[in-house]
Amino acid sequence: NLLSQETKDNYDLVLEKHLYPNLGSVDISKITPFMLRKCFSGISGQRAKQYVYTIIKSVFKQAVRDRLIDFNPCDSIDKPRVDTKETKTLTVDEFKKVLDTLEDEQLKYIVKTCWECGIRRGEVAALKWTDIDFENKTISINKALKIAKGGSKLGSPKTKAGIRTLLVTDEYLSEISEWKEKIKKILQENNIRWSESGFIFRAKTDLTKPPSLTTLTKNFASILRQLNLPDGTKFHSLRHSHATILTENDVHAKKVQLRLGHSSAAFTMDRYTHSTPKMQEGITAIVEKNR
Secondary structure, eight states, X not given: OOOOHXXXXXXXXXXXXXXXXXXXXXXXXXXXXXXXXXXXXXXXXXXXXXXXXXXXXXXXXXXXXXXXXXXXXXXXXXXXXOOOOOOOOOOHHHHHHHHHHOOOHHHHHHHHHHHHHOOOHHHHHHOBGGGEETTTTEEEEOOEEEEETTEEEEXXXXXXXXXXXXXXXXXXXXXXXXXXXXXXHHHHHTTOOOOXXXXXXXXXXXXXXXXOHHHHHHHHHHHHHHTTOOTTOOTTHHHHHHHHHHHHTTXXXXXXXXXXXXXXHHHHHHHTOOOOGGXXXXXXXXXXXXX
Protein backbone atom coordinates (compact mmCIF):
# COMPACT_ATOMS: atom_id res chain seq x y z
CA ASN A 1 0.00 0.00 0.00
CA LEU A 2 1.17 3.51 -0.80
CA LEU A 3 1.80 5.71 2.22
CA SER A 4 -0.19 8.89 2.55
CA GLN A 5 1.72 12.18 2.58
CA GLU A 6 0.74 12.63 6.22
CA THR A 7 2.26 9.25 7.14
CA LYS A 8 5.43 10.10 5.20
CA ASP A 9 5.69 13.41 7.06
CA ASN A 10 5.31 11.62 10.41
CA TYR A 11 8.04 9.16 9.44
CA ASP A 12 10.34 12.02 8.43
CA LEU A 13 9.74 13.81 11.74
CA VAL A 14 10.60 10.71 13.76
CA LEU A 15 13.66 9.80 11.69
CA GLU A 16 15.05 13.36 11.72
CA LYS A 17 14.59 13.72 15.48
CA HIS A 18 15.61 10.29 16.74
CA LEU A 19 17.52 8.29 14.12
CA TYR A 20 19.50 10.65 11.89
CA PRO A 21 21.34 12.51 14.71
CA ASN A 22 22.79 9.23 16.00
CA LEU A 23 22.87 6.95 12.98
CA GLY A 24 22.43 9.21 9.97
CA SER A 25 26.01 8.70 8.82
CA VAL A 26 25.89 4.90 9.20
CA ASP A 27 25.09 2.74 6.18
CA ILE A 28 21.68 1.10 6.71
CA SER A 29 23.20 -2.36 6.28
CA LYS A 30 25.61 -1.66 9.16
CA ILE A 31 22.97 -0.66 11.73
CA THR A 32 22.78 -3.26 14.49
CA PRO A 33 20.23 -3.99 17.24
CA PHE A 34 22.77 -2.67 19.78
CA MET A 35 22.95 0.68 17.97
CA LEU A 36 19.16 0.97 17.91
CA ARG A 37 18.82 0.06 21.60
CA LYS A 38 21.25 2.87 22.39
CA CYS A 39 19.20 5.19 20.18
CA PHE A 40 15.94 4.22 21.93
CA SER A 41 17.50 4.66 25.38
CA GLY A 42 17.90 8.38 24.65
CA ILE A 43 14.17 8.87 24.09
CA SER A 44 12.18 10.02 27.11
CA GLY A 45 8.80 8.45 27.76
CA GLN A 46 7.71 4.89 27.04
CA ARG A 47 4.91 5.94 24.70
CA ALA A 48 7.36 8.00 22.61
CA LYS A 49 9.79 5.06 22.55
CA GLN A 50 7.04 2.72 21.39
CA TYR A 51 5.94 5.11 18.64
CA VAL A 52 9.51 5.61 17.38
CA TYR A 53 10.14 1.85 17.53
CA THR A 54 7.02 1.12 15.45
CA ILE A 55 7.99 3.60 12.75
CA ILE A 56 11.65 2.62 12.59
CA LYS A 57 10.72 -1.06 12.46
CA SER A 58 8.45 -0.43 9.48
CA VAL A 59 11.23 1.50 7.71
CA PHE A 60 13.64 -1.44 8.13
CA LYS A 61 10.89 -3.86 7.10
CA GLN A 62 10.61 -2.02 3.79
CA ALA A 63 14.39 -2.04 3.45
CA VAL A 64 14.32 -5.87 3.76
CA ARG A 65 11.64 -6.05 1.05
CA ASP A 66 13.77 -3.82 -1.17
CA ARG A 67 16.77 -6.15 -0.57
CA LEU A 68 18.80 -3.30 0.95
CA ILE A 69 19.38 -5.34 4.12
CA ASP A 70 19.09 -9.05 4.96
CA PHE A 71 17.23 -8.76 8.26
CA ASN A 72 15.32 -6.23 10.33
CA PRO A 73 17.42 -5.25 13.39
CA CYS A 74 14.22 -4.29 15.24
CA ASP A 75 13.24 -7.98 15.24
CA SER A 76 15.97 -8.49 17.85
CA ILE A 77 14.63 -5.71 20.09
CA ASP A 78 11.64 -6.02 22.39
CA LYS A 79 8.93 -3.49 21.65
CA PRO A 80 8.86 -0.87 24.45
CA ARG A 81 5.95 -1.50 26.78
CA VAL A 82 3.41 1.13 27.72
CA ASP A 83 1.13 0.79 30.71
CA THR A 84 -2.03 2.09 29.11
CA LYS A 85 -4.15 4.16 31.45
CA GLU A 86 -7.84 3.97 30.82
CA THR A 87 -9.25 7.26 29.60
CA LYS A 88 -11.61 8.53 32.25
CA THR A 89 -14.96 10.06 31.39
CA LEU A 90 -16.41 13.23 32.85
CA THR A 91 -19.73 13.31 34.64
CA VAL A 92 -22.13 16.13 33.83
CA ASP A 93 -21.25 17.77 37.17
CA GLU A 94 -17.52 17.53 36.44
CA PHE A 95 -18.08 19.00 32.98
CA LYS A 96 -19.95 21.95 34.51
CA LYS A 97 -17.11 22.49 36.99
CA VAL A 98 -14.64 22.55 34.09
CA LEU A 99 -16.71 25.24 32.34
CA ASP A 100 -17.02 27.27 35.55
CA THR A 101 -13.25 27.10 36.11
CA LEU A 102 -12.24 27.99 32.54
CA GLU A 103 -11.20 31.62 32.17
CA ASP A 104 -10.17 31.27 28.53
CA GLU A 105 -13.40 32.09 26.73
CA GLN A 106 -12.44 30.47 23.42
CA LEU A 107 -11.38 27.24 25.15
CA LYS A 108 -14.77 27.20 26.87
CA TYR A 109 -16.53 27.15 23.48
CA ILE A 110 -14.11 24.51 22.17
CA VAL A 111 -14.87 22.30 25.18
CA LYS A 112 -18.62 22.81 24.70
CA THR A 113 -18.29 21.82 21.03
CA CYS A 114 -16.43 18.59 21.87
CA TRP A 115 -18.93 17.73 24.61
CA GLU A 116 -21.85 18.40 22.25
CA CYS A 117 -20.48 16.54 19.24
CA GLY A 118 -17.91 14.03 20.53
CA ILE A 119 -15.41 15.18 17.91
CA ARG A 120 -11.64 14.83 18.00
CA ARG A 121 -9.21 17.57 18.99
CA GLY A 122 -7.95 17.99 15.43
CA GLU A 123 -11.51 18.11 14.07
CA VAL A 124 -12.67 20.89 16.38
CA ALA A 125 -9.52 22.93 15.63
CA ALA A 126 -10.19 22.65 11.88
CA LEU A 127 -13.83 23.78 11.98
CA LYS A 128 -14.84 26.72 9.81
CA TRP A 129 -18.05 28.74 9.94
CA THR A 130 -19.10 27.23 6.62
CA ASP A 131 -19.20 23.83 8.37
CA ILE A 132 -22.14 24.93 10.52
CA ASP A 133 -25.59 24.84 8.93
CA PHE A 134 -27.71 26.93 11.30
CA GLU A 135 -30.87 26.27 9.32
CA ASN A 136 -30.60 22.48 9.33
CA LYS A 137 -28.91 22.40 12.74
CA THR A 138 -25.83 20.43 11.69
CA ILE A 139 -22.05 20.54 11.80
CA SER A 140 -20.05 18.94 8.99
CA ILE A 141 -16.81 17.20 9.94
CA ASN A 142 -14.76 17.05 6.76
CA LYS A 143 -11.20 17.92 7.76
CA ALA A 144 -8.82 17.81 10.70
CA LEU A 145 -5.81 19.77 11.88
CA LYS A 146 -2.78 17.52 12.19
CA ILE A 147 0.70 17.92 13.63
CA ALA A 148 3.12 17.87 10.73
CA LYS A 149 6.66 18.69 9.75
CA GLY A 150 7.28 22.37 10.37
CA GLY A 151 4.08 22.91 12.38
CA SER A 152 0.56 21.76 11.59
CA LYS A 153 -1.59 21.36 8.51
CA LEU A 154 -5.15 20.65 7.47
CA GLY A 155 -5.88 17.15 6.26
CA SER A 156 -8.67 14.62 6.05
CA PRO A 157 -10.26 13.13 9.19
CA LYS A 158 -8.60 10.05 10.66
CA THR A 159 -10.62 7.61 8.52
CA LYS A 160 -13.14 7.76 5.67
CA ALA A 161 -15.84 7.19 8.28
CA GLY A 162 -14.62 10.37 9.95
CA ILE A 163 -16.29 12.47 7.27
CA ARG A 164 -19.77 12.99 8.71
CA THR A 165 -22.56 15.45 9.41
CA LEU A 166 -23.77 15.77 12.99
CA LEU A 167 -27.05 17.07 14.34
CA VAL A 168 -26.63 19.64 17.12
CA THR A 169 -28.97 21.20 19.66
CA ASP A 170 -30.64 24.60 19.51
CA GLU A 171 -28.85 25.51 22.73
CA TYR A 172 -25.46 24.79 21.19
CA LEU A 173 -26.28 26.82 18.08
CA SER A 174 -27.25 29.72 20.29
CA GLU A 175 -23.97 29.47 22.21
CA ILE A 176 -21.80 29.22 19.11
CA SER A 177 -23.65 32.21 17.63
CA GLU A 178 -22.56 34.17 20.71
CA TRP A 179 -18.97 33.14 20.04
CA LYS A 180 -19.35 34.19 16.40
CA GLU A 181 -20.12 37.76 17.45
CA LYS A 182 -17.25 37.76 19.94
CA ILE A 183 -14.65 36.48 17.48
CA LYS A 184 -15.86 38.97 14.87
CA LYS A 185 -15.14 41.75 17.34
CA ILE A 186 -11.73 40.30 18.26
CA LEU A 187 -10.74 40.11 14.58
CA GLN A 188 -11.98 43.63 13.93
CA GLU A 189 -9.92 44.96 16.84
CA ASN A 190 -6.86 43.29 15.33
CA ASN A 191 -7.56 44.58 11.78
CA ILE A 192 -8.23 41.09 10.43
CA ARG A 193 -10.92 40.78 7.80
CA TRP A 194 -13.92 38.64 8.69
CA SER A 195 -14.79 35.72 6.41
CA GLU A 196 -17.51 33.10 6.70
CA SER A 197 -14.93 30.60 5.41
CA GLY A 198 -12.61 31.44 8.30
CA PHE A 199 -11.78 29.25 11.25
CA ILE A 200 -14.26 29.20 14.14
CA PHE A 201 -11.43 29.00 16.66
CA ARG A 202 -8.11 30.82 16.34
CA ALA A 203 -4.50 30.63 17.51
CA LYS A 204 -3.77 33.31 20.12
CA THR A 205 -0.38 33.98 18.52
CA ASP A 206 -1.81 34.34 14.99
CA LEU A 207 -5.53 35.01 14.67
CA THR A 208 -5.50 34.00 11.00
CA LYS A 209 -4.64 30.41 11.91
CA PRO A 210 -6.42 27.60 13.79
CA PRO A 211 -5.47 26.92 17.43
CA SER A 212 -2.42 24.85 18.30
CA LEU A 213 -3.29 21.25 19.17
CA THR A 214 -0.55 21.10 21.79
CA THR A 215 -1.76 24.32 23.42
CA LEU A 216 -5.34 22.98 23.56
CA THR A 217 -4.15 19.85 25.35
CA LYS A 218 -1.90 21.72 27.81
CA ASN A 219 -4.46 24.39 28.70
CA PHE A 220 -7.19 21.81 29.26
CA ALA A 221 -4.85 19.65 31.34
CA SER A 222 -4.08 22.58 33.64
CA ILE A 223 -7.80 22.99 34.40
CA LEU A 224 -8.12 19.27 35.16
CA ARG A 225 -5.21 19.54 37.60
CA GLN A 226 -6.84 22.52 39.29
CA LEU A 227 -10.00 20.49 39.82
CA ASN A 228 -8.00 17.45 40.94
CA LEU A 229 -9.90 15.18 38.55
CA PRO A 230 -8.92 11.47 38.38
CA ASP A 231 -5.77 10.32 36.63
CA GLY A 232 -6.63 9.46 33.03
CA THR A 233 -8.91 12.47 32.55
CA LYS A 234 -7.75 14.46 29.51
CA PHE A 235 -8.99 16.40 26.49
CA HIS A 236 -9.94 13.17 24.73
CA SER A 237 -12.19 12.39 27.72
CA LEU A 238 -14.76 14.77 26.21
CA ARG A 239 -15.13 12.39 23.26
CA HIS A 240 -15.32 9.32 25.50
CA SER A 241 -17.87 11.06 27.71
CA HIS A 242 -20.06 11.88 24.71
CA ALA A 243 -20.10 8.23 23.61
CA THR A 244 -20.81 7.00 27.13
CA ILE A 245 -23.70 9.42 27.70
CA LEU A 246 -25.31 8.34 24.42
CA THR A 247 -24.96 4.67 25.38
CA GLU A 248 -26.33 5.32 28.87
CA ASN A 249 -29.43 6.72 27.22
CA ASP A 250 -29.92 3.66 24.99
CA VAL A 251 -28.78 5.22 21.73
CA HIS A 252 -28.13 2.35 19.30
CA ALA A 253 -24.48 1.32 18.94
CA LYS A 254 -24.55 1.98 15.19
CA LYS A 255 -25.70 5.56 15.75
CA VAL A 256 -22.93 6.16 18.30
CA GLN A 257 -20.38 4.70 15.87
CA LEU A 258 -21.51 6.96 13.04
CA ARG A 259 -21.52 10.04 15.26
CA LEU A 260 -17.97 9.40 16.43
CA GLY A 261 -16.78 8.63 12.91
CA HIS A 262 -15.55 5.09 13.53
CA SER A 263 -15.49 2.29 10.96
CA SER A 264 -16.81 -0.29 13.43
CA ALA A 265 -19.54 -0.21 16.08
CA ALA A 266 -17.67 -2.94 17.98
CA PHE A 267 -14.61 -0.67 18.25
CA THR A 268 -16.78 2.21 19.49
CA MET A 269 -18.46 0.09 22.15
CA ASP A 270 -15.21 -1.53 23.28
CA ARG A 271 -12.97 1.54 23.40
CA TYR A 272 -15.20 4.57 23.80
CA THR A 273 -18.11 3.61 26.01
CA HIS A 274 -17.48 3.12 29.71
CA SER A 275 -19.50 1.11 32.21
CA THR A 276 -21.64 3.25 34.49
CA PRO A 277 -24.35 2.39 37.06
CA LYS A 278 -26.97 3.96 34.80
CA MET A 279 -26.35 1.25 32.20
CA GLN A 280 -27.72 -1.32 34.67
CA GLU A 281 -31.01 0.50 35.09
CA GLY A 282 -34.08 -1.35 33.87
CA ILE A 283 -32.30 -4.69 33.37
CA THR A 284 -33.82 -6.42 36.41
CA ALA A 285 -37.29 -5.28 35.37
CA ILE A 286 -36.83 -6.91 31.93
CA VAL A 287 -35.49 -10.12 33.51
CA GLU A 288 -38.39 -10.17 35.99
CA LYS A 289 -40.92 -9.67 33.19
CA ASN A 290 -39.52 -12.63 31.27
CA ARG A 291 -39.18 -15.13 34.12
